[in-house]
Amino acid sequence: MGKSDQDLSTQIAQVLREAILTGQLMVDERLPSEAELAETHGVSRPTIREALKRLAAQSLIRTKRGAAGGAFVNQLRYEDAYRDQITTSTLLLSMNAIDFETACEARFALERACLPLATQRRTPDHLARMRAEIAAQGQEGLSDEGFCASDVAFHRAMVDAAGNPVLSYQLAGAVEAMQPLMNMITFTARNRSEIITRHQYLTDALEGNDTARAEAEVDLLRDYTIKLGQDVKAQRDERSAG
Amino acid sequence: MGKSDQDLSTQIAQVLREAILTGQLMVDERLPSEAELAETHGVSRPTIREALKRLAAQSLIRTKRGAAGGAFVNQLRYEDAYRDQITTSTLLLSMNAIDFETACEARFALERACLPLATQRRTPDHLARMRAEIAAQGQEGLSDEGFCASDVAFHRAMVDAAGNPVLSYQLAGAVEAMQPLMNMITFTARNRSEIITRHQYLTDALEGNDTARAEAEVDLLRDYTIKLGQDVKAQRDERSAG
DNA sequence: GTCTTAACAATTGTCAGACATTTAAATGTA
DNA sequence: TACATTTAAATGTCTGACAATTGTTAAGAC
Numbered sequence: 001m002g003k004s005d006q007d008l009s010t011q012i013a014q015v016l017r018e019a020i021l022t023g024q025l026m027v028d029e030r031l032p033s034e035a036e037l038a039e040t041h042g043v044s045r046p047t048i049r050e051a052l053k054r055l056a057a058q059s060l061i062r063t064k065r066g067a068a069g070g071a072f073v074n075q076l077r078y079e080d081a082y083r084d085q086i087t088t089s090t091l092l093l094s095m096n097a098i099d100f101e102t103a104c105e106a107r108f109a110l111e112r113a114c115l116p117l118a119t120q121r122r123t124p125d126h127l128a129r130m131r132a133e134i135a136a137q138g139q140e141g142l143s144d145e146g147f148c149a150s151d152v153a154f155h156r157a158m159v160d161a162a163g164n165p166v167l168s169y170q171l172a173g174a175v176e177a178m179q180p181l182m183n184m185i186t187f188t189a190r191n192r193s194e195i196i197t198r199h200q201y202l203t204d205a206l207e208g209n210d211t212a213r214a215e216a217e218v219d220l221l222r223d224y225t226i227k228l229g230q231d232v233k234a235q236r237d238e239r240s241a242g
Numbered sequence: 243m244g245k246s247d248q249d250l251s252t253q254i255a256q257v258l259r260e261a262i263l264t265g266q267l268m269v270d271e272r273l274p275s276e277a278e279l280a281e282t283h284g285v286s287r288p289t290i291r292e293a294l295k296r297l298a299a300q301s302l303i304r305t306k307r308g309a310a311g312g313a314f315v316n317q318l319r320y321e322d323a324y325r326d327q328i329t330t331s332t333l334l335l336s337m338n339a340i341d342f343e344t345a346c347e348a349r350f351a352l353e354r355a356c357l358p359l360a361t362q363r364r365t366p367d368h369l370a371r372m373r374a375e376i377a378a379q380g381q382e383g384l385s386d387e388g389f390c391a392s393d394v395a396f397h398r399a400m401v402d403a404a405g406n407p408v409l410s411y412q413l414a415g416a417v418e419a420m421q422p423l424m425n426m427i428t429f430t431a432r433n434r435s436e437i438i439t440r441h442q443y444l445t446d447a448l449e450g451n452d453t454a455r456a457e458a459e460v461d462l463l464r465d466y467t468i469k470l471g472q473d474v475k476a477q478r479d480e481r482s483a484g
Numbered sequence: 485g486t487c488t489t490a491a492c493a494a495t496t497g498t499c500a501g502a503c504a505t506t507t508a509a510a511t512g513t514a
Numbered sequence: 515t516a517c518a519t520t521t522a523a524a525t526g527t528c529t530g531a532c533a534a535t536t537g538t539t540a541a542g543a544c
Contacts, residue, residue, distance in 0.1 A: 007527095008526080021332070023336075027337060033496085034495080035495085044528045044529070046529095050295045051295075053251060053296050054295050057295070058300070060333075064495085064496080065495065065496045065497070065534070065536070066495065066534090066537065067493070067494050067536045069494080070495065075337055076333045084330060087263065088300075088318070088326060088327070092318055092320070092411065095269055096317075096318070096407075098407070105359070106406050107408075109358070113355035116351070117347070162351075164344055164351070165344065166335075166340060166344055166345055166349075167347075167348045167351060167352070169331075170331075249496095249497070251497090275523080276524080285498080288497095288498070288500095289499080306524085306525080307525045308505085308507025308508060308523075308524060309508040310507070310508050310524085311508090311523080312524065
């Protein structure tokens with residue numbers, strides 16, 4: 001009646017993970033030492049260590065050396081969760097051949113969901129952050145990567161304006177994971193000008209508490225971005241054909 | 243000028259992770275054997291193994307035993323990403339004392355984002371799935387947990403109706419991570435009836451391609467769910483005070 | 485008595501070597 | 515050719531040891 005045919009370290013990690021998820025092990029509580037865990041689970045210390053490394057990789061525990069050291073249940077922080085979500089989303093997009101249009105559609109649909117809240121709750125600080133990024137996007141000599149990075153920062157500020165940390169967390173993946181895809185686009189001066197105009201009107205709409213206008217601008221931005229992606233694709237196809 | 247003050251296994255895992263993320267290691271490509279990695283990095287095999295377990299915990303690699311075995315770059319699957327996202331979201335909600343209202347607000351805002359696409363693309367199959375869950379929700383003797391599970395399944399079908407896998411992935415976390423919070427609510431017959439009515443009208447709206455109506459129903463559902471949460475909280479406060 | 489310093493103990497981090505287990509491929513045989 | 519056997523390569527696991535870190539405690543200086 002063995003658990004399964006998996007590694008011992010996988011099984012043990014699963015047991016400990018359950019204990020954390022169900023609250024049997026509370027935040028900041030100390031796990032037994034590696035030697036104790038080895039004894040109670042009837043395995044050697046390296047096996048226990050491999051199990052603990054698995055949990056550490058998921059930010060479920062942290063370890064400290066020394067006398068009062070050991071493995072402690074980690075309070076999962078938003079920053080850790082953000083980071084994980086972004087790398088996971090990035091990998092999903094790159095490894096599963098998600099086309100640009102699908103990713104764009106999802107991104108802007110999610111951002112649109114923030115607008116009703118953002119128009120209610122945006123503070124002067126949010127508006128200032130957005131306008132600062134707009135200014136950065138208009139600067140001469142800005143690289144395409146720099147433009148994309150500023151674009152992400154602009155939208156991040158917009159999402160934060162909704163004042164809901166859960167929304168911010170969920171959208172971090174969607175927005176930032178798009179950046180590698182966006183970086184494939186070459187932005188002409190005219191492209192940038194069009195996008196900056198949308199950003200300006202969008203910021204104005206938030207400032208004026210005009211949800212409908214903001215939604216319309218996001219829709220325009222989505223359509224324009226998808227069109228840019230299609231143009232790049234068409235150019236690439238043409239070049240490979242000619 | 244050492245790399246940093248972190249574990250060797252952490253550093254090595256980071257190097258390998260970068261190689262995978264940047265595409266230097268392609269999907270299904272085989273990593274060097276543990277012995278080779280140990281030699282090239284100048285560390286022992288256990289240290290290499292700990293590094294590999296970290297990557298395995300993030301579903302970045304899979305390992306196979308035997309002659310042609312080894313560690314291979316894993317194609318990140320949606321199911322794996324779902325699972326990780328749900329546990330992460332659940333932990334975030336439980337460990338960071340996110341209140342019910344904030345979580346609810348985020349969940350329904352995100353679902354609302356799917357509606358324009360869902361009204362365009364819903365198939366008879368999606369509608370059938372939704373109606374099946376509505377039927378399940380009306381059954382006598384259904385536990386509160388069962389009701390919540392069916393509620394999640396209903397909304398999952400609705401999200402899938404948008405026909406965008408990226409959206410489905412992003413929302414899996416938001417919707418399913420809410421379930422533990424939802425399970426804290428005790429649903430009276432009248433509560434259930436109200437929710438089922440909303441579900442029916444929502445499904446009707448999708449069938450009739452009426453986005454505005456669907457959005458209105460989601461808003462009602464959000465408000466009603468938040469109200470239920472507030473009632474539970476009020477009762478609990480009253481009991482502890484009395 | 486108090487402060488400083490040194491020894492100590494507990495714990496994680498790392499290493500070396502060995503053996504067990506699994507699996508694909510090579511080899512041998514009918 | 516088809517099937518059984520051997521072999522080699524790789525991961526999985528164990529044992530035992532030592533290094534590095536850090537809190538505690540005891541000793542000693544003033």
